[in-house]
Amino acid sequence: MGSFADQLLVLVMLINFVMLGSSRMALCIRAVAVQGVVLGLLPGLVHPFSWHLAGITCGIILAKGIVIPYLINDAVRKAQIRREIEPFIGYVPTLILGAIFTTLAFVFAEKLPLAPEHRELLFVPASIATLMSGFLILTTRKKAISQVIGYLVLENGIFIFGLLLTEAMPVMVEAGALLDLLVGIFVMGIVINHISREFSSIDTSRLRALKEE
Amino acid sequence: MSYDTSFHSDIYGMHTHTESFMAAGWQTTDYLFAGMVASVVLFGISGLPGLFIKKPGWGQLIATGICVIAALLGTGTAVQTVVTGSSTAGYLIDWHLPFGPCEFSADPLSALFLTPLFLASGCCAVYAVAYWPAREHPGSEKKLTFFFGLLSAAMALVVLARNGVVLLIAWEIMALSAFFLLTTDQRDPDVQRAGMVYLIATHIGTMALFILFAMLRGTTASFAFPVPHSLSPDLGVATVILVTALIGFGAKAGIMPLHIWLPSAHANAPSHVSAMMSGVMLKIGVYGIIRTVSFFSLPPAWLGWLILCLGGVSALSGIALASAQRDIKRLLACSSIENIGIVFIGLGMALIGIQTNTPLLAAFGLTGCFIHILNHALFKPLLFLGAGAIIHATGTREIDRMGGLSRRLPRTAPLFLAGSLAICGLPPLNGFIGELFLYLGAFNDAISSPLPALALVAPLLALVGGIAVITFIKLFGTIFLGSPRSPEAAHAHEPPLAMLAPMSLFALFCLIAGICGQLLLRLVTPAVASYAQLPPAIIDRMESSVPLASFTLLNLSLLLLILAIGLFYTRQTVKLPCATAATWGCGYLAPTARMQYTGTSFAEMASNLFAPFVTVSRSGPSLSGPLPAAARFCYATTESILDRVLIPVFQAIGLAFSYLRRMQHGQMHLYMLYIFATLFVLMMWRH
Numbered sequence: 001m002g003s004f005a006d007q008l009l010v011l012v013m014l015i016n017f018v019m020l021g022s023s024r025m026a027l028c029i030r031a032v033a034v035q036g037v038v039l040g041l042l043p044g045l046v047h048p049f050s051w052h053l054a055g056i057t058c059g060i061i062l063a064k065g066i067v068i069p070y071l072i073n074d075a076v077r078k079a080q081i082r083r084e085i086e087p088f089i090g091y092v093p094t095l096i097l098g099a100i101f102t103t104l105a106f107v108f109a110e111k112l113p114l115a116p117e118h119r120e121l122l123f124v125p126a127s128i129a130t131l132m133s134g135f136l137i138l139t140t141r142k143k144a145i146s147q148v149i150g151y152l153v154l155e156n157g158i159f160i161f162g163l164l165l166t167e168a169m170p171v172m173v174e175a176g177a178l179l180d181l182l183v184g185i186f187v188m189g190i191v192i193n194h195i196s197r198e199f200s201s202i203d204t205s206r207l208r209a210l211k212e213e
Numbered sequence: 214m215s216y217d218t219s220f221h222s223d224i225y226g227m228h229t230h231t232e233s234f235m236a237a238g239w240q241t242t243d244y245l246f247a248g249m250v251a252s253v254v255l256f257g258i259s260g261l262p263g264l265f266i267k268k269p270g271w272g273q274l275i276a277t278g279i280c281v282i283a284a285l286l287g288t289g290t291a292v293q294t295v296v297t298g299s300s301t302a303g304y305l306i307d308w309h310l311p312f313g314p315c316e317f318s319a320d321p322l323s324a325l326f327l328t329p330l331f332l333a334s335g336c337c338a339v340y341a342v343a344y345w346p347a348r349e350h351p352g353s354e355k356k357l358t359f360f361f362g363l364l365s366a367a368m369a370l371v372v373l374a375r376n377g378v379v380l381l382i383a384w385e386i387m388a389l390s391a392f393f394l395l396t397t398d399q400r401d402p403d404v405q406r407a408g409m410v411y412l413i414a415t416h417i418g419t420m421a422l423f424i425l426f427a428m429l430r431g432t433t434a435s436f437a438f439p440v441p442h443s444l445s446p447d448l449g450v451a452t453v454i455l456v457t458a459l460i461g462f463g464a465k466a467g468i469m470p471l472h473i474w475l476p477s478a479h480a481n482a483p484s485h486v487s488a489m490m491s492g493v494m495l496k497i498g499v500y501g502i503i504r505t506v507s508f509f510s511l512p513p514a515w516l517g518w519l520i521l522c523l524g525g526v527s528a529l530s531g532i533a534l535a536s537a538q539r540d541i542k543r544l545l546a547c548s549s550i551e552n553i554g555i556v557f558i559g560l561g562m563a564l565i566g567i568q569t570n571t572p573l574l575a576a577f578g579l580t581g582c583f584i585h586i587l588n589h590a591l592f593k594p595l596l597f598l599g600a601g602a603i604i605h606a607t608g609t610r611e612i613d614r615m616g617g618l619s620r621r622l623p624r625t626a627p628l629f630l631a632g633s634l635a636i637c638g639l640p641p642l643n644g645f646i647g648e649l650f651l652y653l654g655a656f657n658d659a660i661s662s663p664l665p666a667l668a669l670v671a672p673l674l675a676l677v678g679g680i681a682v683i684t685f686i687k688l689f690g691t692i693f694l695g696s697p698r699s700p701e702a703a704h705a706h707e708p709p710l711a712m713l714a715p716m717s718l719f720a721l722f723c724l725i726a727g728i729c730g731q732l733l734l735r736l737v738t739p740a741v742a743s744y745a746q747l748p749p750a751i752i753d754r755m756e757s758s759v760p761l762a763s764f765t766l767l768n769l770s771l772l773l774l775i776l777a778i779g780l781f782y783t784r785q786t787v788k789l790p791c792a793t794a795a796t797w798g799c800g801y802l803a804p805t806a807r808m809q810y811t812g813t814s815f816a817e818m819a820s821n822l823f824a825p826f827v828t829v830s831r832s833g834p835s836l837s838g839p840l841p842a843a844a845r846f847c848y849a850t851t852e853s854i855l856d857r858v859l860i861p862v863f864q865a866i867g868l869a870f871s872y873l874r875r876m877q878h879g880q881m882h883l884y885m886l887y888i889f890a891t892l893f894v895l896m897m898w899r900h
Contacts, residue, residue, distance in 0.1 A: 088882055108896055128896075135892070139885040147881075 009126040016133035036064025101132035131157030252287030257366035260359030269347035284335020294324035298739030312378035321740040329590030334365035336715035337485035343711035364390035377426035407477035414474035418464030425457040458505040466498030469527040479546030484601025488594035521561025528554030533823035577654025585647030592635035595719035599629035606705035619693035631720040633685040641768035643726035691812035
C-alpha cells in the first residue's frame, strides 16, 4: 500500500506544478479540487480500515473536493475573472522556482530527524513541497481568488504533514482542521467581496491605497 | 480564622477568570475575604449593563448603584481585615494554565491598600453621575463607566494576587483601563498626547515588571510569590529584582525621574478619574515595591537609602514644580509627586531601620508611610473632585482666569479649603499625622542610632511642608478669593449634590482622621507589625512616644474655637451694616480684576528659588520710557525631563527606526514573502 500512497503523493506534487504554471482560473480550481480528492483518499491507504476513517475520508473529499471548489467557482463567476493576467513573477520563472523548492524540500526532508518508519515514504518532502508551492502562489499572484487557491494549497501541505503525525487521526483534530479551512475560505470570500466593492476590482495590489502615510 | 480553601476546576483551563473567581467565592467560608472578592467582581461587572442599554443614563445609574454597594461591602470587609490583622485569608484556583495555580489572598498589607481603593471608587462613581452625565456625553459615557469599574477591580486584583503572572495580567488591565479613562475626551490633541506619553511610560514600567517576575521565577522555580522573607538579599539576582521593581512599580507610583507621564495624565483625565489615579493608582505602585521587598529576608543596605533619596528628591522637586503651575489639576498632580515622595521617605526610613536592626525606626518609618498613604488617599481625591467642581463651574483649568469663586461656590469653597489644609498638614486636619511619625522617627531614633544623617529628613520635610503651604495658599487664594478674573468665573454656579456629597464625605473623613489620629494608627499598626515582623512591645513603645491624645485634644479645641469664632462673626455681621467693595481694591477708584495678584505672581518667588528644578519660559517686552506701549507677556512652565531629555532621545530613536518602517509598504505579496523567507531561513537553519 505504501508505494501506492507514494504514487498519489507524486501526483499531488505534479498538481502543484499545474497550478503554478497555469493562468486559467477554472483549471486551477479544478486542479485544487483533484488535489483535495487525492488527499482525501490518502488516509484510507495508510491506516487500517474503520468506519471512523471512512467518515473522515468522505468528509475530506466533500470539503476539499466539492464544497470549497464550488464556493470558489461561484466567486469567480460573480467576479467574472477567467485568468490571472499579470502575476508579479511570470509563469515560467514560477515553475522553475517551484522545481527548485521541490528539490530543496527533498533535501531538507533528508536532513530532518524523522522517526525511521516515516523515512521510507514521500510524506515529508511532499508536504514541504506543497507548502512551498502554496506560498509561491500566495506571493506571486495578484488576484484575491488566486490567493485563496494558494491558501488552499498551503493548507493541503499542512494536511499531508498532519497525516504523518496523527496515528489514528482523532476526529477532533480533523474536524478542527476542516473547520479552520472552511472559516478561512469564508473570510477570504468576504474579503474578496469587500475588496471588489471598494476598488471595483479584486486586485490585491490595490490594497496599497490603505497604507497609513 | 485561618484556612485555605482550594477550588479545583478540571475543565481544560478554558474558563474565564471571573467565572472561576466567583465559583470559588461561593465555596469559601471566610466571609471577609469573600466580601472583598465579591466587591471586586461587582466593580468589574458594574459597567457591563450599561453597554447593552440603549437609553442614555440608565447604565450609568446602575453602574453607580453597583459601585456603591461594592464600595460599602469592600471598605467594610477590608477595614475589618486590617483591624483583625489575620493574614491567611486566601484561596487557590488550580487551573491548567502554564503559569501554575492562581492564588489570591489578603493580608493586612493588602487590606490596608484596599481600604482607600474601595472608598475612593465608590465616591468617584457617585461623583461621575453629575460630572460626566450620560445626557451631555452620550458618546463617551459608556466607555468611561465601563472602564472605571474595570480599573477599580483590576487595582484590587493587583493587590490581592499572589502569583506573578496573575499580578501582571491585573496590572495590564489596570494600566489599559486607566489609559481608556484618561483618553475619554479623545478628540483633544492635549489628551491624545497625554495618553500617548502615559501609554509609553506604563509599558516601559511593565517591561521592567516582566524582567522582575522572570527573574523571580528563575530563583524560586515558580510564578507564585515566594514565602515572605525567604529570599537572600546577597544573591546577584536580588539586585536585578529590586531595581526592576523600583523602575516598574516606581513608574506607576510617579517617583521623580519616572514621573513624566503623571502631570499631563492627571491634568487631562476627567476629574474623578484623576482622583482615582492620584488617590489610588499611584499607591498600587508603592504597594508593588513594598510587596517585592517583603520577599527578602533583609532589605539590602543600598535600597533603603536609595528609596529615601528618591523620596526626598521627589518630595522637593514635586512641590517645587507644583508651586509654579498655572493649571489647577497639573498643580495637584505635581503635589501628588511630592506626597509619593513623602511616602517613599517613610518607606526608606523603615527599610534602613529593618536593615540596621533598629526596630523603632522601622516602626516609625513604616507607620508614617502607611498613614500618609491613607491620608493622601483621602485629601487628594477631595482636592481633585473639588477641582472638577471648579472646572465644571468655570469651564477652564487655568487658575489665573478664576477668582472670587468663594461667593459663587459657597459649598465647594470650604470643602476645597479642607482639602488644602489637610494637604499642607495644618490642624485640625489629617495631613500632619503621617509626617509627625516621620519627624519623630528622624529625631528620636536617628540621632541616637548610628545613622545621624537620617535626621536631615526632618528639615527636608519642613521645607517641603512650607512650600506646600505657599502652593496651596496660591491655589486657594487665586481661585476662591479676590474678584473674578474672567466672565466665566463671574458666572460660575454651584455643582449638583451628587458632586458635593462625595467631596463632603472625603472632607468628613479628613476631619475625623485629623481629630482621631488613633483611628488611623489602629488601621495601620497590624500591617506595620506583620510587615516588619515587629514585636508588640515595639509598637507599644512607638505609640506611647507619640502624643496622639493631646493632639486630639488640641485639634478638637481648635475646631471648636474656629466654629465659635465663625458663629460669632456671622452673628456680628448680621448686626452691623457692612460696605461692599472689590477685594484687594487697594484704594483705587475703579480697580479692575486684572490688578489683582495672579497665582503666577504670587508664587514667582518660590518658583525662582527652585529655578534648577523648575524651568519656566517667559517672553515679555523690555519696558522703556515713562509710558510704554501695550505689550504681551507669556509665562509657561516646561516639563524639563520630558521636553529636554526624553523627547529628543525618542526622536532620534524614531529616526533610526524609520528605515524599518519602509518594510511596511502595503504590498500584501511582499508581506507573504517575508513569511516565506522567514520559514525558509528557519528550515535551512543548522540542518
